[in-house]
Amino acid sequence: MIGTTANGLKxxxxxxxxxxxxxxxxxxxxxxRIERMPFVEDYTLPLLQxxxxxxxxxxxxxxxxxxxxxxxxxxxYVSVALHSPVDGTVTDVGLYGHPNGQMLPAIRIxxxxxxxxxxxxxxxxxxxxxxKEEFIQAIQQAGIVGLGGAAFPAHVKFNISEDKHCRYxxxxxxxxxxxxxxxxxxxxxYAGELIDxxxxxxxxxxxxxxxxxxxxxKPDAVVALREASARLGFPVEVAPLKVKYPQGAEKMMISAxxxxxxxxxxxxxxxxxxxxxxxxxxxxxxxxxxxxxxxERVITVTGTAVARPANVLVPxxxxxxxxxxxxxxxTGEATRILLGGPMMGIVQKTLDTPVVKGTSGILVLTERExxxxxxxxxxxxxxxxxxxxxxxxxxxxxxxxxxxxxDDMEDxxxxxxxxxxxxxxxxxxxxxxxxxxxxxxxMIRERxxx
Amino acid sequence: MWGxxxxxxSKSMVEKPKITISSSPxxxxxxxxxKIMWELVYTLIPVLLAAVYYFGLSALxxxxxxxxxxxxxxxxxxxxxxxxxxxRDGSALATGLLLALTLxxxxxxxxxxxxxxxxxxxxxxxxxxxxxxxxNPALVxxxxxxxxxxxxxxxxxPPDGRYLGLRGTNLAPPFYHGEPVDALSTATPLSEMKxxxxxxxxxxxxxxxxxxxxxxxCAFLLILAGVYLIARRIINWRIPVAILGTVAVxxxxxxxxxxxxxxxxxxxxxxGGLLLGSVYMATDPVSSPLSPKxxxxxxxxxxxxxxxxxxxxxxxxxxxxAILLMNAATPLINRFVRPRVYGYS
Numbered sequence: 149m150i151g152t153t154a155n156g157l158k159x160x161x162x163x164x165x166x167x168x169x170x171x172x173x174x175x176x177x178x179x180x181r182i183e184r185m186p187f188v189e190d191y192t193l194p195l196l197q198x199x200x201x202x203x204x205x206x207x208x209x210x211x212x213x214x215x216x217x218x219x220x221x222x223x224x225y226v227s228v229a230l231h232s233p234v235d236g237t238v239t240d241v242g243l244y245g246h247p248n249g250q251m252l253p254a255i256r257i258x259x260x261x262x263x264x265x266x267x268x269x270x271x272x273x274x275x276x277x278x279x280k281e282e283f284i285q286a287i288q289q290a291g292i293v294g295l296g297g298a299a300f301p302a303h304v305k306f307n308i309s310e311d312k313h314c315r316y317x318x319x320x321x322x323x324x325x326x327x328x329x330x331x332x333x334x335x336x337x338y339a340g341e342l343i344d345x346x347x348x349x350x351x352x353x354x355x356x357x358x359x360x361x362x363x364x365x366k367p368d369a370v371v372a373l374r375e376a377s378a379r380l381g382f383p384v385e386v387a388p389l390k391v392k393y394p395q396g397a398e399k400m401m402i403s404a405x406x407x408x409x410x411x412x413x414x415x416x417x418x419x420x421x422x423x424x425x426x427x428x429x430x431x432x433x434x435x436x437x438x439x440x441x442x443x444e445r446v447i448t449v450t451g452t453a454v455a456r457p458a459n460v461l462v463p464x465x466x467x468x469x470x471x472x473x474x475x476x477x478x479t480g481e482a483t484r485i486l487l488g489g490p491m492m493g494i495v496q497k498t499l500d501t502p503v504v505k506g507t508s509g510i511l512v513l514t515e516r517e518x519x520x521x522x523x524x525x526x527x528x529x530x531x532x533x534x535x536x537x538x539x540x541x542x543x544x545x546x547x548x549x550x551x552x553x554x555d556d557m558e559d560x561x562x563x564x565x566x567x568x569x570x571x572x573x574x575x576x577x578x579x580x581x582x583x584x585x586x587x588x589x590x591m592i593r594e595r596x597x598x
Numbered sequence: 599m600w601g602x603x604x605x606x607x608s609k610s611m612v613e614k615p616k617i618t619i620s621s622s623p624x625x626x627x628x629x630x631x632x633k634i635m636w637e638l639v640y641t642l643i644p645v646l647l648a649a650v651y652y653f654g655l656s657a658l659x660x661x662x663x664x665x666x667x668x669x670x671x672x673x674x675x676x677x678x679x680x681x682x683x684x685x686r687d688g689s690a691l692a693t694g695l696l697l698a699l700t701l702x703x704x705x706x707x708x709x710x711x712x713x714x715x716x717x718x719x720x721x722x723x724x725x726x727x728x729x730x731x732x733x734n735p736a737l738v739x740x741x742x743x744x745x746x747x748x749x750x751x752x753x754x755x756p757p758d759g760r761y762l763g764l765r766g767t768n769l770a771p772p773f774y775h776g777e778p779v780d781a782l783s784t785a786t787p788l789s790e791m792k793x794x795x796x797x798x799x800x801x802x803x804x805x806x807x808x809x810x811x812x813x814x815x816c817a818f819l820l821i822l823a824g825v826y827l828i829a830r831r832i833i834n835w836r837i838p839v840a841i842l843g844t845v846a847v848x849x850x851x852x853x854x855x856x857x858x859x860x861x862x863x864x865x866x867x868x869x870g871g872l873l874l875g876s877v878y879m880a881t882d883p884v885s886s887p888l889s890p891k892x893x894x895x896x897x898x899x900x901x902x903x904x905x906x907x908x909x910x911x912x913x914x915x916x917x918x919x920a921i922l923l924m925n926a927a928t929p930l931i932n933r934f935v936r937p938r939v940y941g942y943s
Contacts, residue, residue, distance in 0.1 A: 170625045326625060399940065412941035483618050490624040497619050518624050522680035524631040524687065525729030529883035530834065531629075534890065538940040543888060561939045569623030576631045577729070583621040 161364050163390035164403040166537045168570045170326050170393055170491065172365065173517070177450045177457040178329040182337055184461050185474055187259050191233055191465030192244045192502040193219065194254040198293040199300045200226030205255055211238045212260075216269045216441055219255055222288055228301045229291045230255070233443040233463035235263035247468075247487050247494070247501045254502075257465065269439040275348045283352050290435040291442040291505075296320060296331075296396070296425035297488055299506030302432070305424070308353065308417055315420035317355035318405065319346060319429060321362040321369060322389060322396030325489025328509045330446040331426050333459045335362070335369040338430045339376035345433030347382045353422060359385040360426070361401050363392075393491060394568040398423045400537050412564055447503060449475040451512035453482035462503050468510055469499040481514040490517070491569045521578035532571035532581055538564055542571035542581045549584035554595060557588045565589065629831065631728075632681065635688035637832050638878065641823040642695045645874075648819050649812035652757035653703035656765045657812050663707040664739075665694030667714020675719065677727045689728055693717050696736035696878055699813025700871060700918070701743070704755045704765035708772045709747050713739040733925045734882045737918050744918070754786050756809040786810045787869040789914040791861050803868035814871040824877035833881035836890060840897020841876040841904070842867055848905045860909065872904060875917040885925040892928075892935040899924045 195202040203220035213219055213232040220230040236259040244254040259265075275283060287303040294300045308314055319342070323331040335342060342360075350358055362369050370386050377384040389395055389404050399410050402421050410416055416423050427446065434440045443464055450457035455476025462471055472478060478485075486493035487507055532542035540561055548557045562585055571581040649657035668690045676684035685691070697717050701710060717739030725731040731738075744751050755765060787798035787808055802808050806816030813820075828835040845866050852860040867873070880886060880900055887896050900920045907916025 168627070170627075403940075409941050411943075412939070414941070483616060484620075484624055485617060486622070486624065488622075491622060493622050493624070495619050495622070497617065513624055519626045521626055521630050524680060525727065527631055527634075527729045527883045528886075528888055529634075530886075530888040530890070530893070533888055533937065539937040540939055541888065541936065561942075564939060564941065572623050573625060574627045574629075576627070576629045576634055578626070578630065580621070582623065586621065 161388055161390040162404045163392050163395065164400040164537055166535055166539070166570075167392040167394060167400070168535050168573050169391070170573060172391075173327045173450075174329050174332070174365065176327065176452070177448050177459055178332055180329075180333075180458050182333050182446055182459045182461050185463065185466060185471060187234060187265055187463070188466055188470045189259060190239075190467070191236070191257045191259065191463065192254050192467065193230055193233070193257065193465040194244065194246050194252050194502065194504060195220055195223075195230065196246070196252055197230070197299060197464070197504040197506065198228055199298065200224065200228075200304075202253065203227055203230045205241050205253075207238045207241070207255065209238055209240060212236070213238060213257065214268065215263075215265055216267050216439070216443055218289075219257075226301055226304055227288075228293055228303070229289050229441070231291055231441040231443050232257055233465055234259040235265055236260045245498065245501045247496065247504055247507065249497070267438070267440055269441075272436050272439050275436045276351060280352050286435070287432065289441075290431070292428060292431050292435065293442070293505050294425050295427035295431065295445055295505065295508070297492075297506055297508050299504075302424070302428055305417075305422065306349065306353065308422065312417055313420055314353050314355040314417065314422050315357065316406065316422070317346070317350060317353055317358045318401060318421060318423045319358075319360040319426050320396055320398070320401060320423055321360055321366070321373075321426045322401060323366070324363060324391075324393045324396040325491055325493075325509075326393075327450050327511050328448050328489045329450070330448040330459055330508055332366050332369055334427050334430055334446050335360075335366070336372050339372045340380065341430045341433040341437075342373065342426055343376045343380045343382055343384060344437065345429035345431075346384060347380070348432060348436055349424075349429060350382075355422065357385065358383075359387050359405065361387050361389050361405060363390070363395055364388045365391045393570065394537060397537065397566060397568060399566070412561075442505060445503075445505065445507070447471065447507055448509040448511075450509065451482075451514075452517060453479045453512040453514045455479060464505060465502045467500060467502055468496075471503060472499055472510060472512070478512045479514075482512045483515050484511075484513040484518055486511040486513065491573070492567060523579055524577035526577055526579055529576060531574040531576065535570040535574045537568065537570065538566070540565055542585065545588065546571075546579055546581040546584045549588035552591075554588060554591045557585075558592050562588050563592060632687040634832050634883075635692050637827070637830060638692045639688055639695060641827060642692070642699070642813075642878070645699060645813050645816065645819050645823060646695065648806060648816040649699065649703075652806055652815055653755075653812060654764075656703040656768050657698075659707055659764070659768055660701055660703065660705050660710050660812065661695060661698035663710035664698040664701070664714040664717075665691060667711040668694035668697070668718045669714075671715045671718040671723070675723050679728070684727075687728065690718055693722070693735045693739075696813075697739045699874060699878075700736065700740045700811050702751060702754050702811055704753055704767040706747075706750055706770040707768055708770070709743060709750060713743045716742040729884055731884055732929065733922055734879050734885050737879055737922055737925075740918055741922060754809040757807060757815070786914065787865070788908065791865065791869070792908070792914040795859070797861060797865050798869065800864050800868060803865065811871060811874075814874045817868040817873050820873040820877055824873070827877065827881075833877065834883070834886070834893055836893045837881045837886060837897045838876040840894050841872070841880060841901045844898045844901025845872065845904055848901065849909075852905075852909065866905070866908070870908075870915045871917040875921055876900075879917075880921050880924070885928060887928050887931045887935065889932070889935055889937050891937065892931040895931055895935060896924050896928065899927065
């Protein structure tokens with residue numbers, strides 16, 4: 149059993165090398181049950197809520213749509229469908245603010261104030277009757293993307309080519325980002341759906357082993373999933389991992405559980421591993437069993453500047469402002485608004501953008517947590533080297549980036565960096581290391597594309 | 599830092615909070631560079647007090663002189679840091695204290711002051727200030743003093759219990775060439791070992807009742823300070839472990855071959871400046887390699903050089919040159935020892 153020795157006693161918890169131990173702050177919201185966000189007046193659904201091509205709208209202005217109805221079809225293979233989160237009327241198809249900071253095409257829907265907002269969709273065929281191609285297509289039609297944050301279309305990931313064999317199906321419930329608790333709550337409150345979704349996926353993937361990786365700070369989730377697994381008669385190994393950031397990164401999780409590295413430039417499936425976020429699997433089950441496409445997701449709204457931190461089940465397209473105000477609004481001390489966790493989250497300049505498929509949390513921080521420290525010269529202490537989970541040399545990369553030596557950065561494996569931010573976290577001189585590396589990576593990519 | 603502060607106008611429950619736009623991550627570890635330097639200074643205070651206990655007022659005066667030299671140089675020539683005054687990061691104070699601890703108690707104060715000036719001026723500022731120097735600044739200062747005043751720096755006086763008494767040599771006027779005033783010179787344990795093969799009792803080495811530099815006599819306190827600094831993650835544990843381990847293994851081997859000729863490993867570790875050097879000088883992050891593997895090479899190199907100089911070299915003590923030599927090798931180590939990046943074989 150993973151995380152235990154042969155005689156069943158708990159041994160040292162599995163983990164990867166290097167990494168950091170930031171303060172967790174999860175207690176703000178980890179004990180709060182998932183609440184349902186009340187319906188609001190207007191919904192904005194960007195056509196690009198995933199990695200890949202934007203979806204193509206199939207509705208027009210003034211058209212009435214039902215909850216769960218298709219409003220945009222996949223724009224290409226690496227793209228997914230989009231559905232209306234409410235009964236209502238399409239009021240516009242045009243440019244609206246996107247959480248990534250740009251103005252992008254979106255479908256705007258006004259909710260029908262007289263609707264009961266019940267989901268009423270035709271039942272899906274049982275997944276066991278589908279062929280693999282039909283299954284993959286169904287996931288694309290369900291609009292399911294990875295809900296861990298990257299929002300990569302799930303059907304592309306699950307469509308394993310014939311020449312590759314999946315040894316391990318790993319479900320990622322690590323949630324190593326401080327503050328965020330949505331995956332934790334999903335594992336507790338949707339344990340049955342999670343196990344059921346795993347069974348559906350396993351039916352098509354036929355992996356040798358299935359396991360759910362959970363950081364050891366969520367013992368209740370470990371228990372809940374073991375119980376659900378026994379109840380549903382589908383054996384799943386639940387592996388508690390050491391609490392360490394970035395334990396939830398795919399590569400780090402694979403290192404922890406298998407002790408193997410994913411070769412540079414390769415995907416986990418190349419070493420026979422399929423990793424998926426737990427929320428994605430719940431969405432899979434909900435589509436096949438309840439005919440509900442991906443029209444809502446669980447979001448943690450937290451931070452010391454939020455009046456009432458909570459985990460909320462939010463229809464996609466809900467303006468973040470309404471969501472934050474549902475959680476009591478922000479206090480005057482707020483200095484940063486983030487989408488995602490404090491380590492990798494994206495800062496927001498406004499709350500007038502909608503919740504999208506990749507939104508895992510809204511975090512409002514005050515000066516107390518942000519601790520902007522003064523920038524000194526690099527004292528070459530090597531702390532960043534001992535924090536980097538990829539064994540890069542962030543001190544050197546940061547220096548090269550600030551000098552604009554992009555080619556040298558590439559020689560120093562800058563493109564392998566997945567921007568976890570551990571180096572900036574530990575730097576005693578407060579040097580914006582990962583920030584410089586991000587700039588460098590963008591420059592390298594730009595030069596390559598020319 | 600890199601953030602842009604904008605005003606946030608909109609219909610929120612809140613009236614215009616000040617929102618800053620910057621890039622993640624937004625959390626930071628508690629350890630900062632000034633904290634590292636100040637923590638070093640705090641742990642040096644007991645070591646200094648022990649020196650005062652053994653050598654009296656002289657210890658205090660010599661330290662005051664080196665610190666004054668360092669602070670004055672940093673203040674007038676140093677770059678203004680993020681904290682404004684360049685002295686506030688504590689690094690110049692740490693250098694001054696460390697330099698003092700490598701000097702004999704009867705060292706003339708004007709030389710000590712000059713040593714402080716050279717430490718900061720030539721050891722640090724000339725390279726570009728904090729973080730840019732190749733050599734440990736305190737050791738640069740000491741190497742300068744050793745070259746410039748070879749007699750004064752090797753005139754060792756034993757602890758004499760005169761707490762308030764001053765050593766006459768302390769007050770020697772600049773460029774005074776007469777006979778040293780009432781200097782009662784004795785041999786350090788290392789030179790006794792080197793030139794007459796007479797070992798000193800380990801107990802005396804441990805608790806400091808021997809002649810030697812201010813900070814290198816009380817090994818016990820240095821070990822405590824080292825353990826504390828490692829536990830607080832202020833210094834890299836690999837450096838003292840590598841140095842002391844190498845010295846212990848090599849001298850143990852020699853001692854096993856011929857106990858009459860070679861000193862015991864315990865003596866090698868406790869005598870002289872090895873502990874001071876391994877805990878405070880070699881661990882200077884600026885002049886030691888970046889990667890863990892490089893650090894092992896660095897530490898083992900120092901240990902090797904210390905044993906070579908002490909046993910076969912012309913000098914009784916070799917910690918300073920060993921560290922400076924490995925400092926010089928550090929850029930080379932950084933260049934050639936690169937960690938294997940994840941996902942590459």
